[in-house]
Amino acid sequence: MRVRRMGTVSALALGIAACAASLAASLVVGTDALSVADALSALLGGDAGQSARLIVFGIRLPRALAAAACGAALAGSGALLQTALNNDLASPGVMGVNAGAGMFALISGLLFPYAVAARQLMAFAGALAATAVVYAVARRAGASRTSLVLAGVAVSSLATACANAIVTMWPATVTDKVAFSLGGLQGATLQQLGFAAPMMLVGIVVAYALAPGLDLLALGDEAAQGLGLDVRRHRALAIVCAALLAASAVSVCGLLGFVGLIVPNLVRMACGPGLRRSLSLSLVSGAALLTVCDLLARVLFFPYELPAGLLLSLLGAPFFIFLLVRRRGRAS
Amino acid sequence: MRRIRAFVAHLLSVFLVLGALGCTPWRDERPPELPVQLEGISASSRVVALSRSVGELWLLAGGKLVGATDDALDLEGISQDTASIGSLSKPSLEQIVALEPDLVMLTEDLSAHREIHESLDALGIPVLVVDIDSFDDYALVMELLTEATGRGDLYDQDVTTVAAEIDALLAANRFEGTYLAIRTSATKNKVLKSDYFACDMLDDLGLTNIADDSSVFDELSLEAIAEADPDWIFVVLQGAGDDAIAAYREAFEQNPVWSELTAVCEGHVVILPKDLFQYKPNARWAEAYYYLYRILDEA
Amino acid sequence: MIELVDVIISYRGHDALAIPEASFGNGKVTAVVGRNGSGKSTLLRALAGIIPYRGSIRVDGDELSGIPHRERARRTAYLPQTLSTPAMDVATLVGHGRFSRLGPLRAMGADDRSAVQRAMELTDVWELRDRPVSELSGGERQRAYLAMVVAQDAPMLLLDEPGAHLDVAHRRDVVRIMRRLADEGKGVVVASHDLPETFAVCNEACVINRGTIGAWGDTGSIVENDGLLLDAMGVCVRRIEGDGLLFPYALSDGDDTVGAAAADAVRE
Numbered sequence A: 001m002r003v004r005r006m007g008t009v010s011a012l013a014l015g016i017a018a019c020a021a022s023l024a025a026s027l028v029v030g031t032d033a034l035s036v037a038d039a040l041s042a043l044l045g046g047d048a049g050q051s052a053r054l055i056v057f058g059i060r061l062p063r064a065l066a067a068a069a070c071g072a073a074l075a076g077s078g079a080l081l082q083t084a085l086n087n088d089l090a091s092p093g094v095m096g097v098n099a100g101a102g103m104f105a106l107i108s109g110l111l112f113p114y115a116v117a118a119r120q121l122m123a124f125a126g127a128l129a130a131t132a133v134v135y136a137v138a139r140r141a142g143a144s145r146t147s148l149v150l151a152g153v154a155v156s157s158l159a160t161a162c163a164n165a166i167v168t169m170w171p172a173t174v175t176d177k178v179a180f181s182l183g184g185l186q187g188a189t190l191q192q193l194g195f196a197a198p199m200m201l202v203g204i205v206v207a208y209a210l211a212p213g214l215d216l217l218a219l220g221d222e223a224a225q226g227l228g229l230d231v232r233r234h235r236a237l238a239i240v241c242a243a244l245l246a247a248s249a250v251s252v253c254g255l256l257g258f259v260g261l262i263v264p265n266l267v268r269m270a271c272g273p274g275l276r277r278s279l280s281l282s283l284v285s286g287a288a289l290l291t292v293c294d295l296l297a298r299v300l301f302f303p304y305e306l307p308a309g310l311l312l313s314l315l316g317a318p319f320f321i322f323l324l325v326r327r328r329g330r331a332s
Numbered sequence B: 001m002r003r004i005r006a007f008v009a010h011l012l013s014v015f016l017v018l019g020a021l022g023c024t025p026w027r028d029e030r031p032p033e034l035p036v037q038l039e040g041i042s043a044s045s046r047v048v049a050l051s052r053s054v055g056e057l058w059l060l061a062g063g064k065l066v067g068a069t070d071d072a073l074d075l076e077g078i079s080q081d082t083a084s085i086g087s088l089s090k091p092s093l094e095q096i097v098a099l100e101p102d103l104v105m106l107t108e109d110l111s112a113h114r115e116i117h118e119s120l121d122a123l124g125i126p127v128l129v130v131d132i133d134s135f136d137d138y139a140l141v142m143e144l145l146t147e148a149t150g151r152g153d154l155y156d157q158d159v160t161t162v163a164a165e166i167d168a169l170l171a172a173n174r175f176e177g178t179y180l181a182i183r184t185s186a187t188k189n190k191v192l193k194s195d196y197f198a199c200d201m202l203d204d205l206g207l208t209n210i211a212d213d214s215s216v217f218d219e220l221s222l223e224a225i226a227e228a229d230p231d232w233i234f235v236v237l238q239g240a241g242d243d244a245i246a247a248y249r250e251a252f253e254q255n256p257v258w259s260e261l262t263a264v265c266e267g268h269v270v271i272l273p274k275d276l277f278q279y280k281p282n283a284r285w286a287e288a289y290y291y292l293y294r295i296l297d298e299a
Numbered sequence C: 001m002i003e004l005v006d007v008i009i010s011y012r013g014h015d016a017l018a019i020p021e022a023s024f025g026n027g028k029v030t031a032v033v034g035r036n037g038s039g040k041s042t043l044l045r046a047l048a049g050i051i052p053y054r055g056s057i058r059v060d061g062d063e064l065s066g067i068p069h070r071e072r073a074r075r076t077a078y079l080p081q082t083l084s085t086p087a088m089d090v091a092t093l094v095g096h097g098r099f100s101r102l103g104p105l106r107a108m109g110a111d112d113r114s115a116v117q118r119a120m121e122l123t124d125v126w127e128l129r130d131r132p133v134s135e136l137s138g139g140e141r142q143r144a145y146l147a148m149v150v151a152q153d154a155p156m157l158l159l160d161e162p163g164a165h166l167d168v169a170h171r172r173d174v175v176r177i178m179r180r181l182a183d184e185g186k187g188v189v190v191a192s193h194d195l196p197e198t199f200a201v202c203n204e205a206c207v208i209n210r211g212t213i214g215a216w217g218d219t220g221s222i223v224e225n226d227g228l229l230l231d232a233m234g235v236c237v238r239r240i241e242g243d244g245l246l247f248p249y250a251l252s253d254g255d256d257t258v259g260a261a262a263a264d265a266v267r268e
Helices: A008-028 A036-043 A050-084 A097-111 A116-140 A145-169 A171-182 A190-219 A221-226 A231-253 A258-271 A275-299 A308-331 B002-022 B052-060 B093-098 B111-123 B135-149 B152-172 B197-204 B222-228 B241-253 B256-260 B282-298 C040-047 C069-075 C090-101 C110-122 C138-151 C168-183 C195-201 C219-224 C226-233 C257-267
Strands: B047-049 B065-068 B103-106 B127-129 B178-184 B189-191 B232-237 B269-272 C002-011 C014-024 C029-033 C054-059 C076-079 C156-160 C187-191 C204-209 C212-218 C236-239 C249-252
Touching (some): A008 A036, A008 A050, A008 A275, A036 A050, A050 A190, A050 A231, A050 A258, A050 A275, A050 B093, A097 A145, A097 A171, A097 A231, A116 A145, A116 A190, A145 A171, A171 A308, A171 B111, A190 A221, A190 A231, A221 A231, A221 C076, A258 A275, A258 A308, B047 B052, B052 B065, B052 B103, B052 B282, B103 B111, B111 B127, B135 B197, B152 B282, B178 B241, B197 B232, B197 B282, B232 B241, C002 C040, C014 C040, C014 C212, C029 C195, C040 C156, C040 C187, C069 C090, C076 C138, C138 C156, C138 C168, C168 C195, C195 C219, C195 C236, C204 C219, C212 C219, C212 C226
Parallel strands (some): B047 B065, B103 B127, C029 C204, C076 C156, C156 C187
Antiparallel strands (some): C002 C014, C002 C054, C204 C212, C236 C249
């Protein structure tokens, strides 16, 4: 039986609406600290007091924007990699992004323990460095899809081992490690977003430019080459672009890599292939998903914060499994 | 391809340099004489504390807390009006801001607190970083805080008197010998050095920490401990008491090498009480000194 | 028009083929025949610009290694031997054939859509256009890919075993499609080991043997060279006289009188 597919336009409209709704909810949804009415009044320029304005514009707005931007970037990165490597299981973590960022964030915690900004830069640099090493190794081995994935696994384990070595030698860094790997947006500031957003934007534009060529990779490298695609260069660019997207997200929100795996897969189930289309849908649904998760993490047990990554996996994984099983059931 | 590689290399080095520049002069050794954050702060100011130890300091100085993390909510002086701002490891920024604080007090030991510090700076809310590793640190911070609250009497009571008691204790007797201090929890054992305040006290009392000048003990190698054979072993339990004790027993007491140690044979293994040695003892600093003094004196 | 001079093609680290001189022209079908592993596919890959070579391969006068990828794909279209099963429908697959002809925004125009439709009608997959590739039979998939290559609209087509997986009727259709493309002025280079069909359609044949081109010539002269075919393929071919035959050639093991004489000649 064929999976019924939504029209692209209606799906995109739905995604954008979900995105807007979750952003609005993030700003308004009430806690003990600030009721819905006060938040609305602050948002609409009413007389709600200094702290209400601070909470809405100083805390909730940067957080919601950061959540949306990171969700979009991670999902876009996943969509790009899954197509470039022709592998539905690919996610930014496959290219060493998570392990590299984690290791560098830890080094930053060690060298500059009181500099939050340094951690962001280091996490970003680490993600890109790990991807560069993965690609360099894979190139030596022929830069095929398999060698890329294998190199990613190897480099990731190496970086993870280094991170564990750091924690063993300097046990005080363990809290940094845990906080970073759980991921979350409670520390997100407009300043961090200001660093990450331009790079995300560049990544997204490049991704759209690469998309039609990447679609050819599904036909196999030889056929794609025959159709006029410089397969090696295109795949390398896609990896750089995906790493840029994921690295800028990870530098803000820590390791929330699951978004990059789950969102593009869900989008494909709903709407079929075609990277430009699935990229657009991945971007909006990733943004909506992470915004909602962060909202829940923030208000569910207020004033206790949940790590957004934890919530994401707790909610997302069972849903993903359900879809997977159902699809397999239909196919057989 | 080569050009891309060169570009990535340049990019990385730029980031590293920026990272290094961006963060060198972040923290001074000590809070300055009259920190700007404390200007205009009085006993009736709205103050939020992000840990038990710093919260207690403000209460001792005669202030009130409008918000504190959960671990501080059983402190003496906490009222019904003190709101919870979440857990120590993940306080809620939103709740802190909603309390409209004049001052937020925190330590920078936890990365979540460093992030919150950054955010509060961005929001223009004054933050006082308090880092206490010894009685001198405590005395200095209390001096600043009582000056703000105008409660010189409390400074006399909680600092001057305590300092005199400590001086008297230290003058009364000096001890000799070596010691090892460890902190155990259900998940992890750690050797303590003189940057931990309890070690500082033991050093004041004349003992020598075998772990101070050597990294050999960082991994708590029993071999190295047996080699150094300390006269005393002090254990600080962290987290829920029973789990920590069980973890300690499993890690050390069941080991045959452990039972051969001089300190163990002579019964010189001391499990230190949590209220004095896990949290900063603050006004009970003299009591903590006295606790150690008595144990050493009786031996 | 593809011309080769002193070409050496390496495959998996060793020299697989050495070709002093050859050329593949437009307006005709050239068959590349040889045993499995003789280097037929390697030659086609090199002509398609997918694997490197030493020497000179000129496509319409320009050195192949210097032509940008998309321009190269506008001059030669290549159908690989092994085809994957991508998750897309047939129309999308065939549409990918237009990749090298799209503008900077990579959006299909009216020209592209009509070229795609023509190609699908030519290869008899128009009815399948909305079906996912994963639901096609092997033969349908083969024809869909053939449609993609035809939609590429290049003057030279390099087809590696286009008749594989096809039933007899569709193999006949493929032969007719190649013939028709050649009649429209395109050059078709087809690698195959199915001799009766291949000889039925080609104007010229090129026999790959012992790492080089063993013989090159119009179909008639190759067919009559029993010794060469026996050496290169292990069989030879007989022309069958008769009207309206689909494939007017049959395989022979060379054990008849003509073949035996030829084989003796080779042995001597």
